[in-house]
Amino acid sequence: MDTKYNPSGYEQKLLEKWLSNNTFHSEPDKKKDPFTIVIPPPNVTGVLHMGHALNNTYQDILIRYRRMSGLNACWVPGTDHAGIATQNVVEKKLAKEGKSRYDVGREAFIEDVWEWKKHHGDYIIDQLKKIGCACDWERERFTMDEGLSKAVFTAFQHYYEKGLLYRGHRIINWCPRCQTALSDIETEHQELPGKLYHVKYPIKDSDEFITVATTRPETMLGDVAVAFHPDDERYHHLKGKKIILPIVNKEIEVVYDEYVDREFGTGAVKITPAHDPNDFEVGKRHDLEPVLAMNEDGTMNENAGELEGLDRFVARKKVIEILKEQGLLVKVEENPHNVGHCYRCDTIVEPYLSKQWFVNMKPLAEKAIEVVEQGRIKFTPERWKKVFLEWLYNIRDWCVSRQIWWGHRIPVYYCQDCDEIMVSANSPEKCTKCGSTNIKQDEDVLDTWFSSALWPFSTLGWPEKTKDLEYYYPTSQLVTAPEILFFWVARMIMSGMEFMGDIPFSEVFLTGTVRDETGRKMSKSLGNVIDPLKIIKEYGADALRFTLMVITAQGQDVFLSDEKFQIGRNFYNKLWNASRFVISNLEEYNTEFNKDNLDILDSFILTRLEKTKETISAAYKDFRFDVLSKSIYEFIWDDFCDWYIEGIKPYIYGKKEDDGNKMKVACYVLDNALRMLHPVMPFITEEIHNHLTKVEKSLIDEKYPIKDDQLIDEENLTEFKKIQGIVKEIRNLKAQSNIKKSETIKVILLNDSFKDEESLHYVQYFAGAELELVDTLPEGGKYSKAVAENVEILVDLTENVDLEEEKERLKGEIDKLVKEIERSTKMLNNKGFVANAPEKVVEKEKEKFEMYKESKSKLEETYKNLFPGEEL
């Protein structure tokens, strides 16, 4: 084995092996239970970021663990066509050539996107491979694949025929830059400093004015009425009157509607049905014809009179100017408010009246609510369940049409001759009603999330009834970011119930968000991203994975910085070197140690190993990746390296009699540890395992270690912990007395301090001490004393010891004990404690009390001996 482990070389080699052997492939197999995960498909435009790295490491660990545990694990990978985002990328590319998509035309543009996808789109898939993802690459899917497109059209037709899909005029969120409708959750609200403008509208045939307030004055050009509360007597006299809309000097209506809050402002609300969802509802109730004042690109239209052609924000200023000139602007107040922004390009979205396709979500949501309330789908951390349900209880219809070109074109066909509307997954050639071939397909495409909603079954072949679908569906667990809980998770559950009649997965694990060290979300525009590929290059994929796992508490946000990845690097370095030591001292790969020939050290390491297995399997159940990573880390570093390997050295170097059993134990432990760690650090564990067994195999095909209760020996573990405690104390005494670790120190112990010779040997060895056993401890003389684990430790102080320091040390120790005794006394004198606390706790406290008292008197004795006559 190389003396240094250089990740990039090994990782590349192993990766090529895995890929060329198709190691991660899964086929339906009735003899085994499936364990399925579908990947949250990253955008084709995406490059791997830390969020992906975190998310996919979780999934990879789950997949590898289940596969090693004997399940038929299948991880379905793929990418999402990400309509708006991808179109934006290609449009930007065109813009550099001075062209727009309209210049090249729809067909040529889509070809361009496919071309782009072919060359840049699979970039992220390669990156996933680099972090070691055990995806079944043969099953890679793309949401625009033929099969998945068919799923989309089939689903659309199904919803339409069931009456759950309709086309209607509604206020939607319009992005003037992307020039498309967005769904409610695709608009992100940010608070911006805004103003509330109070404007006077003249009342026709009267000297009176009515004052209304607005945050978006430019939309007043689309006003059709002013509304008052029906019970508001201040405005009853206006019934039947008309109001003059300034600037365009149009007559508008007076209406009375309970929507108006009498307490707010003047109690008068201008009604702009084409630019505000509430106003739209009011307009409908009062038969008011909406007036659209804006074009799709955010400029004012012909209804804006002299403002026609101005951009909406320029128009806002202009409106205010005009109103001021005409003396109609009453006042302007500061009014910070939340404004919707396009989640793809951050442009301020416009509530805008438009004809779009909607899915009626209520009936779909009901089933999703049911399965989650019943606990058939479990969320981890559990708090997301509430968030999830809350959203579903208040669900609104989903606007699914988008005015872009890249995506699944809506499978609706309009006959140009007879107005027939046909909805069909198979593009019809002629009108089903009049037979005309003059039919035109809807221009719009579907929301990208419409296709991802079908992902858990469309990737497995739906709408065909495939073997895969039958075997792998429902999938097992889903790992994703909470940001897409509504976008994706909720919709998958709804469509799973609708099309498959069953839940798409039974457990959902929501990850935390990756942030920089100051707590900000990592984003390109902030420039605070840590590129996982850079980390892989510097530290290796294993270090990246391990570090992410060990520092991220379950579902909590994680704060990252470059240096943190040293945790992982240091760990693999330790593992590599320890393994190198074991392997180089091993004659052959043999884990069949003699169970009847174990000493206290063997028993200690085996007990700790088996207990670690227990911790790990519990951690898997609870998605505690931090716990499982940390417990393997501690086992390998603290128990195996610092105690077991150190402890067997005298046997290896021939300083102690050895029958070879210790190396077999070491082999067994290392073999187990590598398997246990493999899901977290797949590369190095496999590399080492191959060296250990001298056989080239994929570790993922090996069995995950199962706990062997026979190897657990609590009594020996306790005894060894006692050894460790004493060793630590002696080392401490040596360090404080400036005695080198390599120098031995004379230590006197009572005969019955330990169970047997073995224990004494290890104390002597680990502590670097020469033990003298006596029946009674010497009184007087220059000895320092410490008490650990209820054992008195006497150290010869004849040489080289600063008595002043020793005095301080003893004083400090005694002081600590005094405080402990005080605390303990108080507790034990408390009748309530003795009466109410569990007997075990009280007993323990009494024992401790006795121990403290004993220790204290022992130390005091020593103090008096060393410093006769001096006050404590």
Next chain:
RNA sequence: GGGCGGGUAGCUCAGUUGGGAGAGCAUCGGCCUUACAAGCCGAGGGUCACAGGUUCGAGCCCUGUUCCGCCUACCA
């Protein structure tokens, strides 16, 4: 406006049915001990945000306050 998460060592964070406050990094001291200086041995360091309450006992449970972050929402 509503909801959620968090405030524990200098930093980043653990702390699972309430029973003597932990890890990693950083700091300090000592070590080239034949796997590893990316290491080994040892040490110091905390009014568990604040104020109440429940309890024999609270970092943990309840109430309130405060600060940070996130999600969500049509008050013109």
